[in-house]
Amino acid sequence: MRTAPPDYASAALLSDLVPAAAIALGAGGILDDGARSRAARLGLDTEARVAVVVLIDGMGSRLLRDRAAHAPFLRGLLSGAGTLSAGFPSTTANSLSSLGTGMLPGAHGVMGYRLLDPSRDVVFNQLTWDPEVDPEAWVPDATLFERLAAAEVDVVSLGEPKFAGRGLNQASLRGGRFRGSQTLAERIAHAREEVRRPGRRLVYLYWGALDRTGHVHGVDSWEWLEELEHLDGQLSELASALPPDVELLVTADHGMVDVPxxxxxxxxxxxxxxxxxxxxxxxxxxxxxxxxxxxxxxxxxxxxxxxxxxxxxxxxxxxxxxxxxxxxxxxxxxxxxxxxxxxxxxxxxxxxxxxxxxxxxxxxxxxxxxxxxxxxxxxxxxx
Structure with a gap:
């Protein structure tokens, strides 16, 4: 079995993605020298007016490549694709916190699905949250979204309305505007509107149905393939609407394995x-x-x-x-x-x-x- 932790020292990391987007948007001044150096490993050195970061929950690299026949749009991007590493544990709360703060797990502190609050000796769910825990005290550092907004980059997050301004979103992804939607088609429509608006902008779009389907049915199921096909079609619609000064970046928070x-x-x-x-x-x-x-x-x-x-x-x-x-x-x-x-x-x-x-x-x-x-x-x- 593999016994080594993620290669935080030399691998391209999910935590480097928003810093790299910030540099592309001309807002690299929000970063320290170390963050700029790490972000350079991603090779996103093309200037852009708008960066769209799409995070598909559960779409690991191996899963996508193994099932690329079902995703013609995403398959067309694979030849020039890079690979990032999630942190440990490879789970949503940790990864979204690394994405939103640019920090490794031990620094932002969201190191699992359920964690102990030492001050109360209570284990709580980092996704559904606990009303007794102040999100901004749990992750106290300014997020990258807050720092970009302070640098006059318009930041907009596209997600489910129930997550706006609370729990993990408030802890690790706070900052900028939030636009809520229930369906992927609605979310893609919001993204298409945002990329056409004038000004510098970071658009963050999260979609979780592929992960939910994998949990319930397994990643070897026809249901997972059907969700991938639906996702692929919607992302193709977004791509067709991008102006020439917009950079689309599609990633994930982790992959998945079936456990009998x-x-x-x-x-x-x-x-x-x-x-x-x-x-x-x-x-x-x-x-x-x-x-x-x-x-x-x-x-x-x-x-x-x-x-x-x-x-x-x-x-x-x-x-x-x-x-x-x-x-x-x-x-x-x-x-x-x-x-x-x-x-x-x-x-x-x-x-x-x-x-x-x-x-x-x-x-x-x-x-x-x-x-x-x-x-x-x-x-x-x-x-």
Missing amino acids: HGARIDLADEPDLRSGVRAVGGEPRAVHLYTEPGAQDEVCAAYRSAVGDRALVLTRGDAIAQGFFGPVRSANRERIGDLLVVCDDGFGIVDSAHDSPAALALVGHHGGITERELDIPLLRLRG
């Missing part, structure tokens, strides 16, 4: 794996275990025995030292589990005593460090 239900450990059936664990966070392929005082070594031994070569079991200190999250701020350290379980291909950990029936029924998962989860495309088109 028979290849999972259910903690509800394994009392030895619940002993000494006060809370479970993360997700099925990247589990955060928060242990009782003094129980870490015993829990670590139990998990290593149970998972064998199907997963890595790391202490918090080892995960930080090996660079899984990049440099970790001291304020974010205790959000990480005392132990991390990072699953190999086709394996996951669930808990039927606490997970919902809908969550237990899911087929597709992500969060791990396989290429199918970490590698995401960077597709470019000039209007």
